[in-house]
Amino acid sequence: MRRNLVVGNWKMHGSRAANAQLLGGLKEAGPWNADVAVCVPFPYIAETALALTGTAMVFGAQDCSSHEQGAYTGEVSSAMLQDIGCRYVIVGHSERRAYHAESDQLVADKAKAALAHGVTPIVCVGETRAEREAGQTEAVVKRQLATVIHTLGHCCGEMVVAYEPVWAIGTGLTATPEQAQSVHAVLRAQLMAATDRASVMRILYGGSVKPDNAAELFRQPDIDGGLIGGAALKAADFAAICRAAAQ
Ligand code: PEP
Numbered sequence: 015m016r017r018n019l020v021v022g023n024w025k026m027h028g029s030r031a032a033n034a035q036l037l038g039g040l041k042e043a044g045p046w047n048a049d050v051a052v053c054v055p056f057p058y059i060a061e062t063a064l065a066l067t068g069t070a071m072v073f074g075a076q077d078c079s080s081h082e083q084g085a086y087t088g089e090v091s092s093a094m095l096q097d098i099g100c101r102y103v104i105v106g107h108s109e110r111r112a113y114h115a116e117s118d119q120l121v122a123d124k125a126k127a128a129l130a131h132g133v134t135p136i137v138c139v140g141e142t143r144a145e146r147e148a149g150q151t152e153a154v155v156k157r158q159l160a161t162v163i164h165t166l167g168h169c170c171g172e173m174v175v176a177y178e179p180v181w182a183i184g185t186g187l188t189a190t191p192e193q194a195q196s197v198h199a200v201l202r203a204q205l206m207a208a209t210d211r212a213s214v215m216r217i218l219y220g221g222s223v224k225p226d227n228a229a230e231l232f233r234q235p236d237i238d239g240g241l242i243g244g245a246a247l248k249a250a251d252f253a254a255i256c257r258a259a260a261q
Contacts (some may be wrong), residue, residue: 015050015129016213016214016238017049017216017217017238017261018048018049018232018238018239018259018260019048019049019051019216019218019238019239019243019259019261020046020048020049020050020051020239020240020252020255021050021051021052021053021074021102021104021136021176021218021239021240021241021242022051022052022053022087022242022244022247022252022258023053023076023104023220023239023241023242023243024052024053024054024245024246024247025055025074025076025106025109025243026054026055026148027055027059028055028247030058030061032237033054033058033061033062033065034065035249036247036249036252037062037065037066038065038087038249039249039250039253040052040071040249040252040253041065041066041069041071042249043249043250043253043256044069044070044071044253044256045069045070045071046128046253046256046257046259046260047139047173047260048239048256048259048260048261049239050070050071050072050256051071051072051073051074051101051102052066052071052073052074052196052246053073053074053075053076053102053103053104053154054073054074054075054076055076056075056090059073059075059095059098060098060171063098063099065243066087069187072096072101072102073099073100073101073102074100074101074103074104074133074134074136075090075095075100075102075103075104076103076104076107077090077103077104077105077107077110077124078090078091078092078095078105078124078126078127078128078133079091079092079124080120080123080124080126080127081127082127085230091127091131092124092127092128092130092133093131094130094186095128095131095133096131096132096133100132100133101133102133102134102136102137102174103124103128103133103134103136104135104136104138104156104176104241105121105128105135105136105138106118106121106124106125106137106138106139106162106179107122107127107138107178108138108140108180109183111209111222112177112180115175117121117139118157118158118161118162119161119165120157120238121137121161121162122162122164122165122166123162124163124250125137125162125166125173126165126166126169129166129169129172129173129179134163134172134173134174135173135198136149136173136175136218136241137159137162137173137174137175137176138176138177138178138180138220138241139154139158139159139160139175139178139182139201140154140155140177140178140180140183140220141154141155141156141178141179141181142154142180142181142225143180143181146179146181148228151179151197152197152200155177155197155200155201156200156201156204159175159201159204159205160204160218162208163204163205163208164239168209169205170205170208170209171205171208171209171211171212171214171215172211172217174215174216174217175201175205175216175217175218176217176218176219176220176241177194177197177201177217177218177219177220178219178220178221178241179193179194179196179197179221179223182220182221182222183220183221183222183243184222184243184244185221185222186222186224187221187222188221188223188224188227188231188261189219189221189235191230191231191237191248192234192245193220193235194231194234195235195236198217198234198236198237199235200235202215202217202236203235205217216239217236217237217238218238218239218240218241219234219237219239219240219241220240220241220242220243222243222244223240223241223242224245224251224255225245225251225254225255225258226256228240228255228258228259232247232258232259240255240256240259241243
C-alpha cells in the first residue's frame with residue numbers, strides 16, 4: 015500500500031512571523047498517519063528546518079537549478095538543498111513552466127539534479143484549459159512525463175509525480191475525483207511501462223484542494239495525496255487536508 019503524501023506549496027508567500035504561526039499551528043494539529051511536507055521559499059528553509067525539528071513533518075524547496083554549481087547568479091543547487099536537509103523539491107510547477115519558460119527538458123534536468131543529491135523531485139505535469147478542451151489532456155501529460163522518464167532512466171522510480179491541471183490551480187475549480195483519477199491512471203500506466211517501482215510511486219493531485227474536497231479525491235485508487243497551494247497557508251485548512259489523507 016502507498017502511504018499518502020501531502021505537500022504544502024507556499025509559493026511566494028510568508029514572513030518570519032506568519033511562518034512561525036503557521037508551523038506552530040501545524041505542530042499542534044499533527045501528527046497524522048500520512049507523510050507531510052512543506053515546500054517553502056528559499057530564505058525561510060533554514061528557519062523551517064529548525065521549527066520542524068522533532069516533528070514528523072519534513073520540508074523542501076519549490077525549485078532548484080539543473081546545474082551542479084558555478085556562475086549561475088540567483089540559482090540554488092540541489093546540493094545546497096541537500097546540505098540544508100531538504101527532503102523534497104518541486105520541479106516543473108506550471109507557474110515556472112509558464113512564467114519562466116521552463117521546457118519539459120529543463121524540468122527533467124532539474125529532477126535529475128535533485129535525485130543526484132538525494133532530494134526527491136516532485137515533478138508537476140498538467141494541461142491548460144485550452145488543451146483539455148481540445149482533447150489533448152492525455153497527450154500533454156504523457157509528453158511531459160515521458161521526458162522525465164527518459165532523462166532519469168532507471169532512477170525514475172524515485173520521483174514523486176504531481177498531476178496539476180493548470181485550469182484548477184488557484185482558481186477554485188477542482189478536477190472531479192473521476193477526472194483526476196482517469197489522468198492518474200494514465201500516468202500510472204506510463205510509469206508501469208518504465209519502472210518496476212510504479213506501483214509504489216506516489217502520484218499527487220493538485221489544484222484547489224480544500225478541506226471539503228480532499229477526502230473524496232484521496233479515496234481514488236491512483237491518488238496518493240495532494241500538492242496544496244492556497245489551503246497550505248492556513249494551519250486549520252492544511253491540517254484538515256492532512257487528516258483527510260491519513261490512512
Ligand atoms: C499549486 O500551486 O501547486 C496548487 C495546487 O495551488 P492551489 O491549491 O491554490 O490550487
